[in-house]
Amino acid sequence: MERAAVLHHDHLVLGRYRPLRPLGSGGSGSVWLARDERAAREVALKVVPREGKAGSRAEREVEAAARLRHPRCLRALDLHRDDQHVYVAYEYVPGRTLREALRAGDLDDAAAVEAGAQILEALAHAHSKGVVHRDVKPANVMLEEGDGVSVRLLDFGLARVEEADTLTAVGDVPGTLAYIAPERLDGEPATGAADVWAVGVMLWEALAGWHPFAAVSPVETARRIGEGAGPLAGQRPDLPRALCSTVDRLLTADAGRRAAPRRAAEALRTDFAERERRPRPAVSRRALADRAVHAACAALVAGGATALLPFFPRGWPFLLGAIAGLTALRSPVAGLAFALAVPVLPLGNLSLGLALAYAALALAWFALFFRRPGAGLLVAAGPLLGPLGLLAAAPAVALSVRDPIRRAAIAGLSVLAAAAAAGGRQAALPLGAGDSGSGLGVAGSESALGATRAVAGFLVAHPALPVGAAVAAAAAAALPYARARGLWGAAGWGACLLAGTLLAPALAGSAAVPALGTTVGVWLATAVLIRSKAATPR
Template sequence: MSSALPVLPSRELVLDRYRPLRPLGSGASGSVWLARDEHTGLDVALKIVPREGKAAHRAEREAEAAARLRHERCLRSYGFGADSGHVYIAYEYVGGRTLREAIRAGELNDARAVEAAAQILEGLAHAHGRGIVHRDVKPSNVLLLDEEQVSIRVLDFGLARFDEAETLTAVGDVPGTLAYISPERLRGEEACPASDVWAVGILLWEALAGKHPFWGTPLQQMAAAIETGAPPLLPERPDLPKRLLVAIERALAPDPARRPSAAALAHELREAAAGRRRKQSRSRPKIRVEARESPFAAGLLARALPAGAAGLATLVGSSILPFFPAGWSLALG
């Protein structure tokens, strides 16, 4: 994310409704401001994109997708508009940080990682049911609102594909982030719901293993490695339940027709997690009453960021895992 401060909108009120209060973050495509909705009195996250080039077109696409989505796992949009200089999208303002940041800090235990993935899939299933494919699912586009109980929002539908619409990209372009793009898309096929499922499979593999499945692969060889298929998670995490490993393997099937739907995979992940909890409950000594504190909870307060700032800044930028080889920032996005 760029460190440069975004330019304050020239008018006191944006679209005669939103009063910018302070910047939350900025990136290559624009900026996000905390703003007050003078009609309702609510604080909103106002995304501001210059009205020129592909960024403006993608902002309009993002706004169209957001207007169709009404699900607790998708960041809610309150409105969209434009003037002669900028495009604006008003989102709900919520606190939290990105899944990328939680993974980077090593604070997402297995149970929370699986539940986060299931919730992402619920939001995507809602989008897929409305003819929308995200095309850029990755940890930096997922916001963790409540980390203890796990509550997420899926962000940034700026690269979304609509069933009835042509894509914004030219033939040969593959919009998205390389490390999470599915094999069929690299072969030139159009994104489909199964492409989003692949991305969630990669994301969950990464969260459970602590590294990306293609970690260490030279950037020039990344596309070929993805087309070959993701490596199995078993060698990295032989302690995980077989049912969970199978669910992740199904999500990462090279053939998109063999992947489960987003809703079906969410169900499989929760069933696998529930089975593990039942097994642990049966094997736990009855005299033991305390639970081992997870590193996720232990570091939570120490690493907390100002409410809303970390996650909502992701609307225009993303953070990068520090342990990836040189060049991987291009692949991770």
């Protein structure tokens, strides 16, 4: 496999394009931000080897793109060749891919629906010109920077153009497996309906928070595609039924029954607008329960911190906890901010450096959960589960959180929060980590760096805590994948969590973790996972 071409800023490519910086690279080539000195504009310059499939694919992509004139299809501006490479200049659209937005958890329902509608409009235009994309997936959709949602459909390199000879060998299935329609796995040729299926998968993934066909092996992925996705309403009962039905119709196994892309785009917008129009005099039980849980967590964080850290007068922990809870009921964002801010003064009374270090952590946490403030308060589960010996159940607390990074952060910090609460009570540390001893040794420290080093030293001296936090974080990140595998997936997840929680700290040199409480905690977490799967109709 040839290495991606390396371009230099002081060298004009083809006497025309000045490389500015790399935008990405892969096995078949690289993409650079470059300035077209002749046209005085910035372009995205794709560079691929001329020999082999990569060069043919690039030329096929330009052939397909040349037929398209639509604001949602990325324009190919020029095609060039030299002895070694093929160069394709595209319009440059600053932004990030839909895959990056999904991984970050930054795509709300309205943005996901609008992005899906725009992709369908781009496909409707392409299909009308005789072009079938054949590789529609989040990595091939660019979200333009700026207010609102504006997408570009990328990479027509696998596109099939009518009347064109195919570059794919008989029996090959081009595209990315997780987004390939079932009829293509059966050997049928790609049609526009297969592109529509891929958009349905992306919408289901964006709205449900996990991929309907995610699996470890390609064989298992193909099997799940054949089984079909479960009804979206089972994952998101709060969405309009009509919207869920529209997404489900995009994923019907019968390609002939899938909606035409333009009609599907109109239906998505109309169905989602129904949610904005319909009266909302009553709040669902689920929403009320979620808000109540988040308010209780805010009260626990604020009240617990003030009770454990000597600073406020007697009775203030209850008062501040009540204020935090009521604030979270009214505004989850304000509740998160208030709960995170309360410990700053008590910590400052103990150590200015520790207060500064905590403030930096709190700001980072607030930034991470600004769009999901209720989830940011779930770390309060750690101090609740710790005294009961059930800290192994912490990963299940993050089950409803879509983003794996946020799930892992909640579970990991829950373990450390339980340790902090135990230290404040001068009780034994969780996970068999022993006693807190003389504490962190930061009293009077005015340096945030010094306080951070002291905390790091404390964790090194009690390895069960960071190791246990890492195990909990990994388990939380894997929750959707275990749930997607049904009962056996949940059982395997629970077994791995139990083994990791019991064995990992011991391997790190800590004392034995209490087996009974850990087993019960893992059992509870696994039961929650199984129940969440059972509540999802297929």
